[in-house]
Amino acid sequence: MSNQVKDLVSAEEWQLRVDLAACYRLVALFGWDDLVFTHISARLPGPEHHFLINPYGMTFDEITASSLVKVDQECNKVMDSPYPVNPAGFTIHSAIHAAREDAHCVLHTHSLNGVAVSAQTDGVLPLSQQSTLVLASLGYHDYEGIALREDEKPRLVNNLGDNTFLMLRNHGLLTVGQNPADAFLSMYIFEAACMIQVRALAGGRDLTPISQEIVDGTREAAQIVTKGLFGGIAWPALLRKLDRQNPGYEL
Structure with missing residues (x-):
């Protein structure tokens, strides 16, 4: 199957398939998956507005480059595939892809920590360095x-606006990126x-929040740090980790 799909698509599409399949498996490896639910979608290059999404019914840790399904903006298959798709679940992704030219990859999770914080009235609190990076580019829905x-x-x-992070209240988390590496x-x-x-x-103890001045200053620093550096530095190491623990995504 993998050789058949690889022979039918461009080298650029195949590489995107490999990276997206790796992204799915990494989400599973880090424990953010929700059985077979949620999506990570990636826009293919070209004017056709085609996308790759997961075959509905597969767990994230078994997705491969060749099993990803190519669909249009309405989640209709545009390439033969033996796997089903879930058009209803593509609603969020199609809206963001259509509105954000830079959102080549949209990653949505129902992780327990994410849903827990999304249910808290104050949302993300400035309690950690990680939170300042999120607060620098965060929307709520x-x-x-x-x-x-x-x-x-x-x-x-x-x-979402022009943000990188979106907290879906009582629902989960969403990120966008230029590629699967950045979204991950x-x-x-x-x-x-x-x-x-x-x-x-x-x-149960008193907390020390980070000052608003520091949070505001992080916005500019985050733009410098996040432009291509996240994926460029960490992604190869993550792929090596995946090769050790769950190889086969590139098939």
């Missing part, structure tokens, strides 16, 4: 039920900030 309705898309896009590394920081916050609040 109120819960409107399971995201299936077309009329929610404009509100979702407006709440942003999610790593987002998830870490939420995990630290949950643990800090559970400690």
Whole structure:
């Protein structure tokens, strides 16, 4: 199957398939997956507005480059695939891809720490260095039920704005990036900030918040640090880790 798909697509598409499959498996490896639910989508180059998403029903730790499904903006298959897709689950992703030219990859999770913080009125608190990076580029979207309705898309896009991070209230976390590497590394920081916050609040002791002045100063620093450096530095090491613990994503 992998050789058949690889022979049918460009080298650029195949590399994106490999990176996206790795991203899925890393999400599983770090424990952020939710059985077969949620998506990580990637826009393919070209004017057709085609995307790669996961085959519905596969767990994230078994996804491969060849099993990813190519779809259009409405999540209709545009290339033969034996695997089903979940059009309803693509609602959030299609809205963001359509509105943000720079959002080549959209990563959405239902992680326990992320959902826990999304349910807290104050959202992300300035309690850690990780949180300052998130707060430098964070939007919030109120819960409107399971995201299936077309009329929610404009509100979702407006709440994301030009940010990298979006907290979906009572629902989970979302990041966007130029590629799967950047989207993953942003999610790593987002998830870490939420995990630290949950643990800090559970400690039952007085907390030391980071000053607003420092948080504001982080906005400029974050723009310098995050432009291509996250994926460029950490991604090769993450792939080596994946090769040791769950190889085969490139098939």
